[in-house]
Amino acid sequence: MNPGLTRRFENLLHQWAGQWFPGSRQGELLRALQRSAERAGFGSDLNGFLNELETRPDERILNLVLNEILVNETYFFRDVGLWEGLEQEILPDILERQAKSRNLRIWSAGCSTGEEPYSLAMLLRALVPRIEDWTLHLLATDLSEKALERARMAVYGKRALRELDRKRWGACFQTTGSTVRLTDSIRQMVHFKRQNLSHEDFPDPLTNRMDLILCRNVLIYLDRDLVERVITRFGECLRPQGWLVLAPTEVPLDPPPSLLLTRLGNGTVLLRRLSSDASSAPAVPTLRTARAQTRRPSPLPLPPPVQTPILPAPAPRIAPLPPPPPAPDPTDLLAQARQAADRGELVSALTLITECVEADPISASGWLVLALVQEEMDLLQDALDSLRRALYLDPELAVGHLQMARVQGRCGDAGVMRSLANFHKSIEGVPSEALLPEGAGITVGEARHLAEILERTWSRMEALS
Structure with a gap:
């Protein structure tokens, strides 16, 4: 090639x-x-x-x-801590400010197959039972027409519902075989439109004077200059005191003057200032949300004991069993898992890499790839556990320390700086042009630059706490 x-x-x-x-x-x-x-x-x-x-x-x-x-991996109520903050702090703040006009404008930019804007619609209907009495403009945009077609259909499989509280939200869905479809009352709240954030000018009549903009896990795929332009434009689209929600890894170190940084659970929010004069801006609030408790399934009940007959029957003649299939090669499983992850097939990658570490539990590379897949699936605590195993097996695995710092930052874990110090120690004396082991082609110099960004971001977040 x-x-x-x-x-x-x-x-x-x-x-x-x-x-x-x-x-x-x-x-x-x-x-x-x-x-x-x-x-x-x-x-x-x-x-x-x-x-x-x-x-x-x-x-x-x-x-x-x-x-x-384009990557379209998402699900309903992705990032539970963020949605708790939206329900308990941000949306009540917006609803209170807009109570007189009863005019509400929300934009989900990079909506993929629709799970995020539909989650917003469900939450709004729960917070405002008579949402029909409001003038609601809930806009959802994406670059992929194929993703938007799926979003308009509003038909989803089990994977998209994996974080859904069925008792609370089950009435919003109609079950059809192995899939579910959102009810008309939810679907009709969202207006979908194709948009290219890199080419189209906004604000425009559809995107101006927004109360809330969500754009998560979109900017990470864009170049730095474009990210700065898009964030500046988002700020121009907001009403005074409007909210901009980005993924934690997408928050700029130096946001535009019109936006103030504040923390929200394991995500970060940008709040637009009332005035362009920084000295007259209100103090930056800190929003704290409780972490969702991971519920483990109850153990299955044990089967009843087998009653042994008093007089055992004669033993039947048993044909010899065929030889067992050869054990899977951990090296092949590791390669297949990486390929599946590259294709975005995260469930397949998770299955393969789990088999790999079961077959070879002392493979630091296996635990590292498992952590990468778990992080992509937002299984952050599981990712931390896998990284600890990888670093126990290979304490000098520099990319493991760097990934540990990134995941800790997403979890709000204070161990970020310690992990970054371990990273710098593990590459001490290594030339910048050398490739980082297990680093998917990045150099040591590029990894150092990523570590510096993490250090500055974490220092800024700690200063805001």
Whole structure:
């Protein structure tokens, strides 16, 4: 495979959508290029496909490409701590300020297949039983037309409901076989629209004077300059005292002057100032939300004891058992798990890497990959446990210390700085241009830069506490 083709493809995606791809996603990028070319009718002629995109790109081909490469992994009420903060602090604040006008404007930017805006709709209906008496504008936008089609259908499988409190929210769904569909009263609250954050100008009539904007796990795929422009525009879209919610890893160290940083559980919120004059801005509040308690399933009841007969029957003739299948090779399982994770098939990756560490429990690499998959699935406490095992087996695993700091930061764990100190110690004296072991192609210098960003971010968050 000519790496020049992959670079051309990456450049096109960057021009269209501002997307960038770290070394760990290069394999995924190549597979997306191959699938897109085949579906567009070019077969294996990747060069011809790229020539067509570069000279005569059209909406149909662009959608094919974007549907292949965009990550649409999400679920209802993702990040329980954030949703508790929305229910207990942010939405009551907005509803109180808008009680007189009864006008409410909310935007879910990068809504994927709709779980986030529908979660907002369900929460609003719970907080405001007569939501029909309000003028509600609940906008949900995404770059992928395929994801928006699924969102409008509002049909979901079990995986999208894994954090759902069935007792509280079950009435919002209708069960159809192995899937569920949201009721019309919830679906009709959300307006879906395709939008490219990197190209389109906003605020516009649809996105101006927002009370709340959520844009989570979207900006991590964009380049730094574009992220700054998008966050500035989000600030311009907000009403005074409006809220902007980003994922923890997406919060800028130096937000625009119109926005103030504050903490909310294991996420971070940007609150727009009343005035452009920083000296007249209100004090930054700190919102504290209780962490959700992980409920473990009750053990299954034991079967009744088997009654042994007084006179045992004669032993039957038993044919010899076939030889057991060969044990899976942990190295193969590790490689397959990494490939599945690169494709975004997280459930498959989790199954494979769990088999890997069961077959080879002293593989630091296996526990490290398991932690990466668990973090992607927001199983943060499980990820921390796996990282502790990896670092016990290989205390000099630099990427493990760096990942530990990142996950601890997402959990609000004060051990972040200690993990970063261990990271710096483990790479002491290593040239910056050297590749970081188990680092998916990044160099030691790039890893140092990531560690410095984590240090500054954590220091800023501690100062706000």
